[in-house]
Amino acid sequence: MPRDLPILYSFRRCPxxxxxxxxxxxxxxxxxxxEILLRDKPQAMLTASPKGTVPVLVLPDGRVLEESLAIMLWALRQHDPDNWLADETLALDLIDRCDTRFKPHLDRYKYATRYEDADPREHRAEAARFVRTLDDRLRQGTxxxxxxDGLADIAIFPFIRQFAHTDRDWFAAQDWPAAHRWLDRHLQSDRFAAIMQxxxxxxxxLDRAPDK
Structure with a gap:
């Protein structure tokens, strides 16, 4: 493997x-x-990024990108053929709402036993508020x-996928026709299939030391 390639530490199912x-x-x-196992993280990754979460991108010049959004922005600023960075400011605001408001409720819904006194139904209801706002937006455009599609769609889609898969029957029964179409379109895309290989x-x- 050429050493001038960035190194991506990843876990297939992590949004x-x-x-x-x-x-x-x-x-x-x-x-x-x-590809790593979250329960057995390689020392090379932990040396590059002690926080121990994926994704991590180690650039050829030694810089380390430890946040998914930073990796997205770095990649798209190199080459953005689909113009995903159009409306970047608006996209970043919507992504922030996903990451800071929706995601905590998603975690407490999907992994309720990990949180003391978490009521999964309450957190599902709070998470659903965000999906309703997305459905309202998607009724106005695809x-x-x-x-x-732009940065917001691509950054948010994996988390809506995770929300939907927590209880597929419940999610399918919700009156969010535009959000359902949007989610299905991304799930069925060639690009998603490619990155989920x-x-x-x-x-x-064994013949060399871990990457620094």
Missing amino acids: YAMRARLALHASATAVEHR ALLGAA KHPVWTPP
């Missing part, structure tokens, strides 16, 4: 890693993909900020 991979794919950025778990070569 943060999904959105990073989507942007890397859209920007045609080649990377050395290192994408969250107009007619064409399975990779073997990466193990460090």
Whole structure:
């Protein structure tokens, strides 16, 4: 594997890693993909990023991008053929609402046993408020900020997917026709299929030290 490629530490089912991979794919950025197990994180990744979460992108110049949105922006600023960075300011505001307001409720709905006194139904109801706002937007256009997909759609979609898959029957029964169409379109896209291909778990070569 050429050493001038960025190294991506990823976990296939993590929504943060999904959105990073989507942007890397859209920007045609080649990377050395290192699939990890969250329960057995490689020392090379922890050396690069001690916080121990994915995704992590180690650039050839030694810089380390430790947040999914930073990886998305870096990739798309290199090459943005689909113009995903149009309306970037509005997109970042909507993404922030997803990450700081919706995601905590999603976690307490999907993983209620991990949180003391979390009522999953209450958190599902709070998370649903955000999805309703997306449905309202999508009734006005096919994408969250107009007619064409952009940064907001790609950054938010993996989390709505996770919400929907927590209880598929309940989600399907909700009166969110535009959000359902939007989600289905992304789930069925060639790009999503490409970034969800399975990779073997990466193990460090025995003949060299872990990457710094």
